[in-house]
Amino acid sequence: MTSASFQVPASEDTAEPLLELHFTACADRLKLIRDSIRATARMCGFDDGTAQSIVLAVDEACQNIIVHGYGERGEGIVILGLYRSDAGILVRLRDFAPRVDPTKVKPRALNDVRPGKLGSYFIREIMDTVEFRPGPEGKGNLLEMTKHTGEPQ
């Protein structure tokens, strides 16, 4: 089955679709998408350093889908939509894994030096808004994140 149109962003109607990446939820795919995320962030008006931070945030969100979302269930599909908004960039990350309970996604405490719980902390530190929604038609999850230009990262 082939999609001939982009996902429609629910939250920011004026957002312009720049790139949509479809890939299997598998750790070795992330290196394929990082440079495209960076180039897209640059096209949305971010400097190199901030674009690199956005890459990290999106990468971490993809990792969470791979490790926690599909996890033991094996591989599924991830769809990463990147949009240029008036404010900066809108990222929409769709999976078809069991519903995430957003209250259970807790970034670690600041002074907690332990391996783990870093990913969601990075995401919240880097992005301006982070919102878990149920996927369209009740299937899977839709993580919407935005980052605005003109702010120090």
Place this chain on the structure above:
Amino acid sequence: MTSASFQVPASEDTAEPLLELHFTACADRLKLIRDSIRATARMCGFDDGTAQSIVLAVDEACQNIIVHGYGERGEGIVILGLYRSDAGILVRLRDFAPRVDPTKVKPRALNDVRPGKLGSYFIREIMDTVEFRPGPEGKGNLLEMTKHTGEPQ
């Protein structure tokens, strides 16, 4: 509308989908996808130089869709599927533009020093197979290209 599965490659059943890129047929999108194509070609076993040539071939095929396929009609959607096959890489490029007449896509003659007609010449020089098909359900076009590892480019 969202596709939850990859396009099924018709020609190489064993090909593994690595990445699918959806974007608007617009010249400023090509810089967003080149690095991903390169990384995917590397993952398929090509060296840096050959991966870079594959980027050029795929980029030129996308340009042809932008310039000749949709052309004056304005922007449409392009779907670029990248697959790892036993032999190397399989590239599937889907558009929803009017049907291409493959006999009209003629690379220029070797000794012809003119601006133009270079794109399809590059594609045929770089790739091992290049095949225009009608798109599924008779809509648009499907350009399938392969490049095999273990051959000098």
Place this chain on the structure above:
Amino acid sequence: MSKSDKPQQEPSVVRLAGSVDLEHAPDVRKMLLDAVALGRNVLVDLSAASYIDSSGIACLIEALQKARSAGADLGLVAVSIQAMRVLELARLDMVFPIHDDIAAATAADA
């Protein structure tokens, strides 16, 4: 480089940076043709060009032809490995004069 008509004049230098591709071809074409219109030899500095495609090559060919038909020439300077591979693919590596750097190009021209 053609030494015939204007041996005493400094060549015009056009520096192309970033992607010399479909997106930037209109700007690149204008820069090159403006330089050719000055009537002097043109050197195209590609040291900062990270990527070149058939659209970029087409601009270079057009400018080269305009330059030559006006009795001047157009050379390429600091051609990257990627750009050289594309020129070779197009069998143009023997068509354009190619120099390591501006100094070498100017010396060749003198």
Place this chain on the structure above:
Amino acid sequence: MSKSDKPQQEPSVVRLAGSVDLEHAPDVRKMLLDAVALGRNVLVDLSAASYIDSSGIACLIEALQKARSAGADLGLVAVSIQAMRVLELARLDMVFPIHDDIAAATAADA
């Protein structure tokens, strides 16, 4: 670096190249823990590490903690701008000893 127990011993050097990420975390973890198991101080050379994410950082933290609980230490060498940004984001830039290069690290240790 901790000078306490083994001032006479050369540190073990682990060189991480490419992406220190989810894909490579199992290998990275093993390399680091193997080095820590030698009982000497460990220097992690990041000069060839192009990208590091939370999985890579988690490996470094685990190895640091194992090293310290064994009376040794683990330092980072040639940290790239990207890696430093990630360490700062994690508030770990003051937790790991960080050195410009191996020579500086060895001098600091002596």
